[in-house]
Each structure stands twice: as structure tokens, then as C-alpha cells.
Amino acid sequence: MPVLDKKPSRDQGDQNGLPKLPVPALQQTLDMYLKCMRHLIPEEQFRKTKAITEKFGAPGGLGERLQRKLLQRREAKANWVYDYWVEDMYLNNRLALPVNSSPAMVFPKQNFRTPSDMLRFTAHLISGVLEYKCLIDGHALPVDFARGQLAGTPLCMEQYYRLFTSYRLPGPKTDTLVAQNSCVMPEPEHIIVACKNQFFVLDVVINFRRLSEKDLFTQLQKIMKKAESGEENFPPIGLLTSDGRTEWAEARSALIKDSTNRDSLDMIERCLCLVCLDEPCGMDLSDTNRAMMMLHGGGKDKNGGNRWYDKPLQFIVGADGCCGVVCEHSPFEGIVLVQCTEYLLKYMSGSPSKLVRAASVSELPSPRHLHWKCSPEIQKFLTSSAEKLQRLVKNLDMNVHKFSSYGKEFIKKHKMSPDAYIQVALQFAFYRCHGRPVPTYESASIRRFQQGRVDNIRSSTAEALEFVKTMTDKKSTDVEKMEKLCDAIKAQTNYTILAITGMAIDNHLLGLREISKELNLEKPEIFTDETYIASNQFILSTSQVPTTVEMFCCYGPVVPNGYGACYNPQSDHIIFCVSSFHDSPETSSDMFVKALEECLGEMQDLCNTQAGRVTPERGLKRPMKL
Structure with missing residues (x-):
């Protein structure tokens, strides 16, 4: 079980006004599961x-x-699915964190003329980090409220308290999420550079x-x-x-057999965050190349060793102006x-911090260089890790694309949800x-x-499939196409x-599966069935990560033959970050982006020709706000 939630939340005050996550009715989930899978599998398999x-x-x-056991668990816990979910989604996953798990935010390209420019920027960034941590420590962050569907509902703030106080400890079978503000690990007062x-x-x-x-x-x-x-150079x-x-x-x-290594590990594991001062990557700083540099550092010959992936926040500042942040995803979600x-970016765009004018600490001690003792065994591990990272770097097929024909304002003008519209477009492009x-x-x-963390919206609906089939059928009229688009949305x-109201199927099925494991039952047939296994192979893994300042989020695919598709809808454009793997003969990020551009164009033409005739809101009952 993760260590992180074994103590009362520091955010207890925010929790008190929020309801507990419901457990959906069993039959509702089973019916929805069949509905979600029926059009994705052969008829015989479905029967x-x-x-x-x-x-x-x-x-x-x-x-x-x-x-019944799950309902009892709900009574006993603040959130019945949290531990199950974080273990299943992250801690039990044995894949490497870069590309496979850790997302990145890519900052606007900076223009550093000298190393001093780079360090001034970094000092300003660290100052902003410390200001933000003060807000968190003082419980001074304003409560987030839901936007989009069912807007205005207050949201749980607990994830913010993990930004600077967690660490993902690797284990042979499962990792552990460690809380540093516990009695075991005191609050950190240092950063690792x-x-x-x-x-x-x-x-x-x-002092x-x-x-x-x-x-x-x-x-x-x-x-x-x-x-x-280079006086004291240790291996990467x-x-x-x-x-x-x-x-x-x-x-x-192997490392912790030596006390020098134990001490160095302890300092890294207890830090607030990492700041990685990177060498120039030697590539043009296109959006795509900057995204790749954030996700994997370019491998062992570039900045791949200038990282510590177990730490939730690694701020990257490259000498060439390639900047951003890589996050270990298990403690918090993308919106946090x-x-x-x-x-931080708003803080840095303002005037330099007042702290610039604050009195200096006299006789600043020199920052400590962490030492390592490397046995032949550890050297062997390093060689193997470097080779695997190189393979990952070569394998990532990334395409960051700015779709400029229109953005969310056009979609809203046609009385459609921008997120639902883009999800249908992704289905269309994949098809x-x-x-x-x-x-x-x-x-x-x-x-x-x-x-609360997340559940899954199963966007590959039967209605989306009907829409994309209609769009590819030359006999279909524009009226029919528009009706199918509205049905899909x-x-x-x-x-x-x-x-978002806790009634989707994925968390519920996970809970039922894990309860059966706790009862030492043979795994129920529903969870060994090929349909359930296929249902969790997310060939298309998507997420909307909107921003109000100039930056974008990116991540890798979650299966070898899949796509990662992160999107950031702005008023007049949409940024898509599409990833796949070169070694899959099925996928190509360039092909997917080209199809997406075409599909969004065809949907625009359809909306313009059918403007005002049909809207998805007609006949859609408005849900009661919680």
C-alpha cells in the first residue's frame, strides 16, 4: 500500500465539505461495460x-x-478506490518512467545569450517555486472549482500538498509513494541541482x-x-x-550497500524538487524536439543522465533555451x-522578485557535491540503463502540431462541447x-x-463509430452526417x-477485481476474459490539458502499438501532441496528425454547411448539478 495516505491529510479542512466517491450500482456498470465493448469486438466474442x-x-x-464488500470499504475509507487505483495505474507498473509514464510541460523557448542569463532565469524560477510552496504550506491556495461540464463544483485540493513532499521509491514488484512530511522524513529545505x-x-x-x-x-x-x-566527476x-x-x-x-551512496540517495529523496541545468541539445528547438528533450533528455550522450525520475518535479533549464518540467505522475494529475x-510562468514574467533586494546571507556555504561509490556491479547496471534509454529515445515517434484553422470558439459557436468535439475528431482520425x-x-x-483522482471516459462510443462510418460513406447526406456528429457528441x-460524477465503469470494475484478490478468491472469469483484457489495452490514450499561458503538455503512448494524444484547445487554435513508437508497424504519428488535420477540416465544413439545423443540445437532458 502507498505510504502517502497512511496519515491524516494536511488538507483535511478542504476534504470535510466534499462527498465520498460513490460506488455505482453493479448492474449499471455491467450493462455499461457490455455497451462500451459491443462494437469493438467480434460478435462471437461478445456473446x-x-x-x-x-x-x-x-x-x-x-x-x-x-x-457488498466494496460498499463496506466505502464506509471505512475516505476514498474506496484511491489505493487500488494508484497501485494499478502507477506503482505496480514495471515500465521505465520516461516516455511511458512521466508527462512533461514544455515552456516557451528562452533566449539565453550567456550562462549568466540562464542562471538568472533559474534563480528566478527557484524563487517562484519557493513562493508557491509558501502558498501551499500556508493553505493559501484558492480552492479550485470545476470547469466545463457541471462547472462550479468545488474540487479536492489534496494533490497540491504532494507536489514538493513525495517521492516514488522503486521496489522489486511494486513501488512505494513516500510522504516526506511524515515523522519518517522531515520537511525538505533543499533543492537538488x-x-x-x-x-x-x-x-x-x-540560518x-x-x-x-x-x-x-x-x-x-x-x-x-x-x-x-570536472575535479570530482562521478558516473551519471x-x-x-x-x-x-x-x-x-x-x-x-546495490547502491545502498555503501554509506556514501546512502547519504547521497537520502539527500535526493528528501529534496523539494530537482532543477536540471542542461547542455544544449544540438537540435533545432521546434515544438516537437523540445517535447522529446523534456520526455527523455535525448539519451546518455545528451541530458538523459542529468535527471532523477523518481522525484515528482524536475524543472529543466537548457543552455539553449529548451525549458520545461517533467513530472512523476503518481502523486498528482496534470491539472495540478x-x-x-x-x-511560475506568470511570476517570472513579472518584475524580478522582491527577494533580489533582500539582504544576502553572509558567508554562503558552498553547495555540496553528492558523491558516489561505483562498484563493477553498479557500472554494469549503468551500462544496461544507458542502452535501454537509448532504445527508448530512438523509438519515440513524436509530432507536436498546431492546428490553426480554428479553435474552441468555433466549436462553441456551434453549441458543442470543445472536448467532446475533439474526442470525436480523434476517433475519426484513428478510423x-x-x-x-x-x-x-x-x-x-x-x-x-x-x-479524488481520475476515472476513464471511454470515448470510443458506438455513436462515434456510426459518425465516422457515415463520414466515409459517399451515399450519406450532410444532414445525416450532422445528425450522427450530434449523436456522437x-x-x-x-x-x-x-x-466526473463517479458513475463510470473502470474504477468500479477495478474495485471489484481487487476485492476478489483481497478475499483470496480465484480471479473471477469476467476479469480473465479476453474482452476485459482487451478493454484495458488503451491503443488511444488521450487527455485535454488546457493552459492559459503559452506552454503545452506531452506524454508517450501507454501500449507498444498505441498513440498518446494530448491536446490543448485555445480560442483560435488547438495544440496536439501525438506520440507513438517507431518499432510498431501499425502506428505513425505523422500519419495520425495528417489524418487529424483532414478530419477536423471536414468537420468544420460540415458544421458550416449545416449551421443551425441540428445541435447536440436538442433532446439532451441537462443533468442536475451536484
Whole structure:
């Protein structure tokens, strides 16, 4: 179980006014599961799955027994799915964190003329980080309220308290999410600065006083000078954190045999965050190349070793102006990262902090260079980690595309939800590329509830499939196409409302599966059935990550033959970050982006020709606000 939630929330006051996550009715979930999968699998397979599902949900059967246990769990816990979900989604996953798990926010390109410019920018960034942490520590962040569907509902703020106080510890079978504000690990007062694959301890509080921006700049200069001198150069230990989780756990066990390594690990694991001062990447700084640099650092020959992936926040500042932040995803969702980074970019766009004019701490101690003792065993791990990271770098097929023909204002003008419209466009593009629908993941926030994280909107609806078939059928009229588009958007919107109100199927099925495991039962047939296994292979993994300042989010695919599709709708354009793997013969990010551009264009033409005739709102009952 994750260590993080074994103590009362520091955010208890915010939790008290929020309801607990509901457990949907068993039959509702089973019916919805069959509806979601029917058009995605062959008829014969569906008949078999339907029989298995009906047996599971039969009166007095296993499903009802597990449902009762789940309802008891709901009574006993603040959030019945939280532990199950974080373990299943993240901690039990053995894949390497870069590309496979850790998303990145890509900042606007900076123009550093000198190393001093770079360090001034970094000092200002660190100052902003410390200001933001003060807001969190003082419980001074304003409560978030839901936007989009069912707007105005207050949201759980607990994830913010994990930004600077968590650490993902690798384990042989499962990782552990560690809380640093517990009695085991005291509150951190230092940042780790990575420079030329070396790690330095930057104390941000000395003699009970927070360092001014001027002092931070001075300390960063010392760090850069030490790293460049090469007097004490240690191997790029950070590469180990880019490996598979089991391999990294094994390497860490070898590292901690030595007390020097234990001390260095302790300082990294207890820091507020990392700041990675990167070398120029040697590429043109297109949106696509900057995204790739954020996700994997360019491998062992570039900045791949200048990282520590277990830490939730790694701020990247490249000498060439390639900047952003990489996040370890298990403690918090993308929107929390967006809020944090938007605060920082707004803070930095203002005048330099008042701390620049604050009195300096006299006799600043030199930042400590972390030392490592590397046995032949550890060198072997490093070689293996470096090779695997290189393969990951070569394999990532990334395309960041700014769709400029229109943005969310055009979609709203036609009385449609921008998110639902874009999801239908993604289904259309996938169908155009591959000629079939596939299980699709779209993250939906359930922060309306205590300790809420996300559930899944299953965007590959039967209605979306009908729409894309109609669009590819030359006999269909524009009126028919528009009606099918409205049906698809209505279905997407309705499922979104189910998800954000805690009534979607994925968390519920996960809960039933995990309860059966806790009862030491043989895994129920519904969860060994090929349909259930296929239903969790998300070939299309999508997420809307909107921003109010100039930056964008990106991440990798979650399956070898899949796409990651992150999108940021703005008023007059949409930024798409599409990723896939080169070694899959089925996928191509360029092909997908080209199809997406075409499909969005055809949908625009359709909306313009049919303006005012049909809208998705007609006949759509408005849900009661919670």
C-alpha cells in the first residue's frame, strides 16, 4: 500500500465539505461495460463475454458478494478506490518512467545569450517555486472549482500538498509513494541541482532565512563552476532512474550497500524538487524536439543522465533555451501541474522578485557535491540503463502540431462541447488511419470527491463509430452526417458526466477485481476474459490539458502499438501532441496528425454547411448539478 495516505491529510479542512466517491450500482456498470465493448469486438466474442458478465451479475452471485464488500470499504475509507487505483495505474507498473509514464510541460523557448542569463532565469524560477510552496504550506491556495461540464463544483485540493513532499521509491514488484512530511522524513529545505550529470545540494533555507534570488544566483554559479571544472566527476547515476522499475530497484539495492551512496540517495529523496541545468541539445528547438528533450533528455550522450525520475518535479533549464518540467505522475494529475507551472510562468514574467533586494546571507556555504561509490556491479547496471534509454529515445515517434484553422470558439459557436468535439475528431482520425475503432482512454477528474483522482471516459462510443462510418460513406447526406456528429457528441458528453460524477465503469470494475484478490478468491472469469483484457489495452490514450499561458503538455503512448494524444484547445487554435513508437508497424504519428488535420477540416465544413439545423443540445437532458 502507498505510504502517502497512511496519515491524516494536511488538507483535511478542504476534504470535510466534499462527498465520498460513490460506488455505482453493479448492474449499471455491467450493462455499461457490455455497451462500451459491443462494437469493438467480434460478435462471437461478445456473446461469450455477455454470458460471463450475466453470470457474474446474477442475483446472489459473486458480483453481488464483491459489491457488498466494496460498499463496506466505502464506509471505512475516505476514498474506496484511491489505493487500488494508484497501485494499478502507477506503482505496480514495471515500465521505465520516461516516455511511458512521466508527462512533461514544455515552456516557451528562452533566449539565453550567456550562462549568466540562464542562471538568472533559474534563480528566478527557484524563487517562484519557493513562493508557491509558501502558498501551499500556508493553505493559501484558492480552492479550485470545476470547469466545463457541471462547472462550479468545488474540487479536492489534496494533490497540491504532494507536489514538493513525495517521492516514488522503486521496489522489486511494486513501488512505494513516500510522504516526506511524515515523522519518517522531515520537511525538505533543499533543492537538488543536476549539472553535467552531477548532483549538488542547494540549501534554500540557511540560518532560518530563505535565500534571496541574488544568493540563489550566486550558489548556482558555484555549482556550474564546480561541474565544469570536472575535479570530482562521478558516473551519471541518474541514468539508473530511467530504467524499468524492477531493474532500478535492484540497482538501488546495490547502491545502498555503501554509506556514501546512502547519504547521497537520502539527500535526493528528501529534496523539494530537482532543477536540471542542461547542455544544449544540438537540435533545432521546434515544438516537437523540445517535447522529446523534456520526455527523455535525448539519451546518455545528451541530458538523459542529468535527471532523477523518481522525484515528482524536475524543472529543466537548457543552455539553449529548451525549458520545461517533467513530472512523476503518481502523486498528482496534470491539472495540478498546470496550475503550478502557470503560477511560475506568470511570476517570472513579472518584475524580478522582491527577494533580489533582500539582504544576502553572509558567508554562503558552498553547495555540496553528492558523491558516489561505483562498484563493477553498479557500472554494469549503468551500462544496461544507458542502452535501454537509448532504445527508448530512438523509438519515440513524436509530432507536436498546431492546428490553426480554428479553435474552441468555433466549436462553441456551434453549441458543442470543445472536448467532446475533439474526442470525436480523434476517433475519426484513428478510423481513417486504421479502419477500426479501439478502446480509448480519456482522463476525467473525480476531484469533486474526497481524495479524488481520475476515472476513464471511454470515448470510443458506438455513436462515434456510426459518425465516422457515415463520414466515409459517399451515399450519406450532410444532414445525416450532422445528425450522427450530434449523436456522437451527445454520447461523449453523457459519458463524461457519468465519469466526473463517479458513475463510470473502470474504477468500479477495478474495485471489484481487487476485492476478489483481497478475499483470496480465484480471479473471477469476467476479469480473465479476453474482452476485459482487451478493454484495458488503451491503443488511444488521450487527455485535454488546457493552459492559459503559452506552454503545452506531452506524454508517450501507454501500449507498444498505441498513440498518446494530448491536446490543448485555445480560442483560435488547438495544440496536439501525438506520440507513438517507431518499432510498431501499425502506428505513425505523422500519419495520425495528417489524418487529424483532414478530419477536423471536414468537420468544420460540415458544421458550416449545416449551421443551425441540428445541435447536440436538442433532446439532451441537462443533468442536475451536484
